[in-house]
Amino acid sequence: MPEISVIIPTFNRANLLERAVRSVLSQTYRDFEILVIDDASKDNTQEMVKEKFKLEIDAGILRYIRNEKNIERSRTRNKGMEMARGVYIALLDDDDFWLPDHIAMLLDYLNRKPAVGIVYSNFMILHENGFAEIGIKGIKSGDGDYYRDLCIRRVLACNSIHLFRKSVYDHLGGLNINITYGEDREFFSRMAMNYDVGYIATVTSCIYTHGGTYSTKETLEDHAYFREHVWQLIEENSERYSYPLSNETKADAYLFLSSYFLPNLQKTREYFFKAISLDYKVFVRSNTWALLLRILIGKKVYCSLKDIKAKWMCC
Numbered sequence: 001m002p003e004i005s006v007i008i009p010t011f012n013r014a015n016l017l018e019r020a021v022r023s024v025l026s027q028t029y030r031d032f033e034i035l036v037i038d039d040a041s042k043d044n045t046q047e048m049v050k051e052k053f054k055l056e057i058d059a060g061i062l063r064y065i066r067n068e069k070n071i072e073r074s075r076t077r078n079k080g081m082e083m084a085r086g087v088y089i090a091l092l093d094d095d096d097f098w099l100p101d102h103i104a105m106l107l108d109y110l111n112r113k114p115a116v117g118i119v120y121s122n123f124m125i126l127h128e129n130g131f132a133e134i135g136i137k138g139i140k141s142g143d144g145d146y147y148r149d150l151c152i153r154r155v156l157a158c159n160s161i162h163l164f165r166k167s168v169y170d171h172l173g174g175l176n177i178n179i180t181y182g183e184d185r186e187f188f189s190r191m192a193m194n195y196d197v198g199y200i201a202t203v204t205s206c207i208y209t210h211g212g213t214y215s216t217k218e219t220l221e222d223h224a225y226f227r228e229h230v231w232q233l234i235e236e237n238s239e240r241y242s243y244p245l246s247n248e249t250k251a252d253a254y255l256f257l258s259s260y261f262l263p264n265l266q267k268t269r270e271y272f273f274k275a276i277s278l279d280y281k282v283f284v285r286s287n288t289w290a291l292l293l294r295i296l297i298g299k300k301v302y303c304s305l306k307d308i309k310a311k312w313m314c315c
Contacts, residue, residue: 002033004103004163005084009076010094011039014048016208021053021062023097029104035083038066039076074183078174081166089166095208096160102204106163109198116143117195118164118188120156121204128210135161135207143198150199151192152234152245153252157185161205168195176233181226189234193243224260224267231257251279 006024010017017036024034034056038045049057049064056062065083067076081089088107092098102121109119123135136155150156172190175183191197231253238245254275261267 002031002086004029004032004088004090004107005080005086005166006032006034006090006092006103007037007077007080007084008034008092008094009037009039009073009080010041010045011070011073011076012041012043012045013094014041014043014045016095017045018048018052020092020094020097021049023099024092024103025056025061026100027098027103028100029107032103033060033085034062035080036062036064037076037080038064039073040067040070072177072180074175074177074179078177081169081174084166084169087166088163089169090163091159093160093207095210096206097208098160098205099203103163105200105202105204109200110163110165113143113196113198115196116198117168118151118162118191119143119198119200120151120158120162121200122202123158123161123205123207124203126206126208128208134203136201139199139201141199141201143196147197147199148192149246149249151197152189153249154185154189156197156199157188158207159184160207162188164191179226179230179233181223182230186230186233186237190237190241193237193241221261221264224257224264227260228257247278248281251275251281254278 008017008020008024021034021036024032036049038049046064046066049062053062053064057064063083065079067079071079077091080091088110090103090106106119106121110116113119125133125135127133135158139150139155147156156162168191172194175187177183179186234253235245237243252275254271258268258271258275261271
């Protein structure tokens with residue numbers, strides 16, 4: 001049985017999927033299986049995988065599973081985790097890729113830290129225009145409550161940069177299939193409320209950001225309500241698992257919700273004042289003062305200024 005199961009859900013990204021799979025096959029640590037779960041792609045994903053990775057399929061290193069119909073990413077990832085035979089699980093998005101020592105470093109960490117349920121690494125963000133930047137800045141390697149809170153505060157709650165024990169999945173279950181956006185954040189914060197979290201500051205993976213996202217129909221306000229729903233579930237989980245959220249963590253979440261809801265100033269005000277009532281230190285952030293200014297000038301003026309800015313950027 002393989003020690004690690006790498007699960008790559010995919011949908012209509014044959015052009016990017018090959019890079020993700022090859023980054024796994026190029027790992028210095030070799031005791032793994034790859035599960036490519038194709039969520040009923042309409043492009044040439046099936047043909048590409050069976051042609052490019054025939055040797056790995058024949059050797060049992062790669063398993064290609066195709067859904068008969070599109071069941072969305074949460075169910076697809078859960079299907080992969082349920083089928084996983086490894087002691088450890090890693091989720092890799094089909095448009096991201098790993099550096100050669102990714103698995104080796106994370107596995108070594110978990111082997112040395114039996115109390116840690118999930119470990120994350122730092123990452124590089126690669127933008128479609130060629131610009132690159134470090135994903136996590138100013139945080140040292142370590143584990144403990146500080147890193148559990150970072151996971152809940154979405155600093156570490158990210159796909160493609162982690163390795164966790166399959167026993168964690170067996171205990172807590174998979175992704176919440178009723179969440180359509182931000183489901184990974186709820187999933188990883190649930191882990192952090194029940195298990196210790198580790199972090200390695202070394203960059204071992206690359207996250208690719210581009211215009212071809214799976215979710216393009218929703219408006220910005222839709223996404224704000226999705227984020228609000230996820231945070232409400234996190235608050236419910238904190239009670240369910242008796243994991244109290246610090247005022248700093250809650251204030252951080254409320255401040256971000258406040259900014260997400262712009263130009264819905266009613267919601268923006270609601271979460272802004274919740275944030276400052278819990279933690280006055282939010283005032284040291286520049287975006288706090290920017291939010292306050294937008295609240296004071298009102299929705300009409302804010303929208304007018306936003307339109308002017310958009311026209312100026314197009315010129």
